[in-house]
Amino acid sequence: MLIAVVLAPEVLSLFGGRYPEEGTTLLRLLALGALPYFVLTLALSVARIERRLRPAMLAWTAQAILALGMAAPLLNALGVTGAGVAWLASQCLVAAGVLVVRLRPRPRLISRGI
Numbered sequence: 001m002l003i004a005v006v007l008a009p010e011v012l013s014l015f016g017g018r019y020p021e022e023g024t025t026l027l028r029l030l031a032l033g034a035l036p037y038f039v040l041t042l043a044l045s046v047a048r049i050e051r052r053l054r055p056a057m058l059a060w061t062a063q064a065i066l067a068l069g070m071a072a073p074l075l076n077a078l079g080v081t082g083a084g085v086a087w088l089a090s091q092c093l094v095a096a097g098v099l100v101v102r103l104r105p106r107p108r109l110i111s112r113g114i
Contacts, residue, residue, distance in 0.1 A: 004031035022080065029084030036088075036095035043098045059098050066090035 004011070008027040012019040040059065047056040067090035074082030 001031050001034045004028070025081045026084040029081070029088045033084075033088045033091045036091035039095040040091065040098055043095075043102055046102075055101070059094055062097070063090050063094040066093060 005028045008024045008031070009020040012023050012027060040063065044056040044059055047053070067086050070086035070089060071083050074086050076082070078085060
């Protein structure tokens, strides 16, 4: 992730033209989105293993709605960089929400010895 952020212009220069000028910020935003994406994917994979599919589907749906809902206005305002901002913001918001839900204290069940 850090390598992609630092070397974004050099990587994009391999494609020639104006890629480094117009795509560097977008590539950096997408690379930064890898960390919240990892958190989200890991938490949702655990939810699937625990057979708790409803929270997993709600999180993925929320992420998609947020990303798509923010993309159109941000594309108009920021150009292609707006799509990266929408993606990163939606990933961060949903990953934070998932972490809050997963890390909240849960009441322990008291087992009775039989």
